[in-house]
Amino acid sequence: xxxxxxxxxxxKTAEMTLRSVRAALKAMEGLDAELVIVDNxxxxxxxxxxxxxxxxxxxxxxxxxxxxxxTTNGGFGAGNNIGIRAGLSDGSAPDYVYLLNSDAxxxxxxxxxxxxxxxxxPEAGFAGSYIHxxxxxxxxxxxxxxxxxxxxxxxxxxxxxxxxxxxxxxPIGVPEQTSRVDWLAGASIMMRQxxxxxxxxxxxxxxxxxxxxxxxxxxxxxxxETHYVRDSEVAHIGSVSTGMKKWARIPSxxxxxxxxxxxKNHGRAYAALATVMHAVGGGLWRMRVLVxxxxxxxxxxxxxxxxxxxxxALLRPLPGVRQxxxxxxxxDTQEVRVE
Numbered sequence: 001x002x003x004x005x006x007x008x009x010x011x012k013t014a015e016m017t018l019r020s021v022r023a024a025l026k027a028m029e030g031l032d033a034e035l036v037i038v039d040n041x042x043x044x045x046x047x048x049x050x051x052x053x054x055x056x057x058x059x060x061x062x063x064x065x066x067x068x069x070x071t072t073n074g075g076f077g078a079g080n081n082i083g084i085r086a087g088l089s090d091g092s093a094p095d096y097v098y099l100l101n102s103d104a105x106x107x108x109x110x111x112x113x114x115x116x117x118x119x120x121x122p123e124a125g126f127a128g129s130y131i132h133x134x135x136x137x138x139x140x141x142x143x144x145x146x147x148x149x150x151x152x153x154x155x156x157x158x159x160x161x162x163x164x165x166x167x168x169x170x171p172i173g174v175p176e177q178t179s180r181v182d183w184l185a186g187a188s189i190m191m192r193q194x195x196x197x198x199x200x201x202x203x204x205x206x207x208x209x210x211x212x213x214x215x216x217x218x219x220x221x222x223x224x225e226t227h228y229v230r231d232s233e234v235a236h237i238g239s240v241s242t243g244m245k246k247w248a249r250i251p252s253x254x255x256x257x258x259x260x261x262x263x264k265n266h267g268r269a270y271a272a273l274a275t276v277m278h279a280v281g282g283g284l285w286r287m288r289v290l291v292x293x294x295x296x297x298x299x300x301x302x303x304x305x306x307x308x309x310x311x312x313a314l315l316r317p318l319p320g321v322r323q324x325x326x327x328x329x330x331x332d333t334q335e336v337r338v339e
Contacts, residue, residue, distance in 0.1 A: 004033040004115060004190075005094040006063075007083035009076065010102050011039075014046040016237075017102040018053050024100055025062040027111040034064045034088055040079040041070050064089050075253075076186070077202025077211040084201055093193050101187040103237040104131070113232040114190040117178070125195035125224025126216060128184035129232040130174070138174040139236060141185035142228045145217055146170055146261070148270065148277045155281030157297065158288075178230045183216035188234040195224050203264070210257040217265055250299045255309040268314060275310040279303060 006024055010017040017037065024035060039047040047069045059065045066089065070082055080099055087093050096118060098111060106129070114127045121127075131139040144150065149168035153161060162169065172181060189212070199218040202211045216226045262271035282303045289296055 001032045002095040002115065002119065003088065003092075004028075004031055004096045004098060004111075005084070005088060006033060006035040006098045006100060006111070007080055008035065008037045008100050008102055009040055009079045009083065010037055010042065010046055010050065011073065011079070012042045012044050012046055013102045014042075014049040014053075017046075018050060020100060020102050020105055021059075021065070023105040024111070025059065025065070027106040027108050028063045029108075031063075031112060031115065033111075034066070034094075036066045036068060036083045036086055038068045038070060038079050038083045040075075041073040074204055075207035075211075077206050077215075078204040080186075081201045081204065084196065093197075095193055096190055097193055097196065098190040099186055099188070100234075101236065104187045105235045106188060107233045107235075110188070110232045110234050111190075114188075114229055117227065117229045117232070118190060118192060121225075121227065123225050124180075124227040125219045125222075126184065126189055126191050126226040127229050127232075128190070128226070129188035129234040130228070130230050131185070131187055131234050131236045134235050134237060139185075139238065140171050140174060141187065142172045142175055142179075142181040143170050143183050143185075143213070144168070144172060145182045145213065145220075146274070148274045151274045151278040152281045155278045155285060157281075157285050161281075175228050175230060179228055180225050181228045182220070183213045183226055184228060186212040187236050187238075188232070192224075195219055195222070198222055199224075203260075205260050205264075206257045207253040208257065209254050210261040214261055214265065248299065250302050250305055252309070255306060259310055259313045263313070268318075272310065272314050275306060279307055282306075 006028060008017060008021055008024065021035065021037060028035065037050060039050065047067065051067055054065060054067060066086070068082060068086055070079060073079070084097050096115060098114065100106065110129055114129065117127050118124055128141065131141045133139060147168055149165050150170045153165040153169050175181070199215070199222050203214050206214065219226065259271055262274050282298070285297070286303070288294055
């Protein structure tokens with residue numbers, strides 16, 4: 001039976017994380033699996049609350065559970081990397097790694113279905129779930145890779161343009177059946193350890209956003225597919241840790257991640273062209289907002305912030321790339337085991 005490591009990343013959502021972990025442990029029954037919770041330097045007592053809960057309940061009946069405390073918050077990718085590098089409790093590497101958001105709740109068979117799919121499809125390096133809200137509303141989590149054309153299509157918001165460039169649009173919608181996609185949101189995604197060994201873990205230059213896109217692109221370039229598995233179902237609240245739904249202005253880390261994705265994977269000239277295309281589409285959209293009195297769709301000052309940010313980024317010297325290979329057990333983490 002393949003060995004599986006489940007990673008749950010917590011940031012200031014202790015009770016939500018514990019609820020998610022309970023659902024995950026139920027879905028892990030019958031599997032050769034372990035679960036590791038990584039507290040991403042919450043600093044609000046979350047780690048202590050989780051540790052206390054793990055000590056009180058029969059958490060390890062379905063699978064061994066560990067808590068790792070990180071003393072620094074390096075973002076989504078860095079936090080998950082800590083859990084992945086920790087490996088299994090005996091020091092060995094698993095066959096598969098499953099990432100589950102702290103605000104996501106897998107159905108009892110959701111994890112097994114992803115595992116079975118990857119076992120049956122060696123061409124797939126990654127597999128992700130059908131995600132829905134707690135009321136059953138489907139979430140869009142399957143996407144195409146971003147491009148200069150998707151920047152134009154997404155920013156102009158004009159039907160005739162979308163009909164011509166629809167095949168370039170980043171959101172695919174909600175596939176009705178299991179299918180190959182470019183990339184998946186990381187709320188519920190399973191990955192082959194052998195693929196991670198080949199392409200590396202998350203690029204920790206990304207603090208939040210675009211890290212899954214980058215990882216799936218690296219996998220695709222190495223010849224590994226990403227599959228959307230329709231019969232693996234996971235309920236997801238969304239944006240609990242990031243606060244995205246309450247953004248009054250686009251944060252700098254989103255702009256940093258977008259620029260890094262384009263410049264790293266396609267070059268700075270391409271990244272600059274992507275920004276120009278977004279500005280063209282965004283400018284046309286804003287004209288329609290004024291003339292047709294449409295409701296603005298972007299956060300305040302978004303286009304200006306994007307142009308200023310990317311203009312400065314284009315003029316900066318090329319940054320160094322953060323090293324991805326670090327010791328498996330780093331000195332900035334503390335581990336608590338419940339077995």
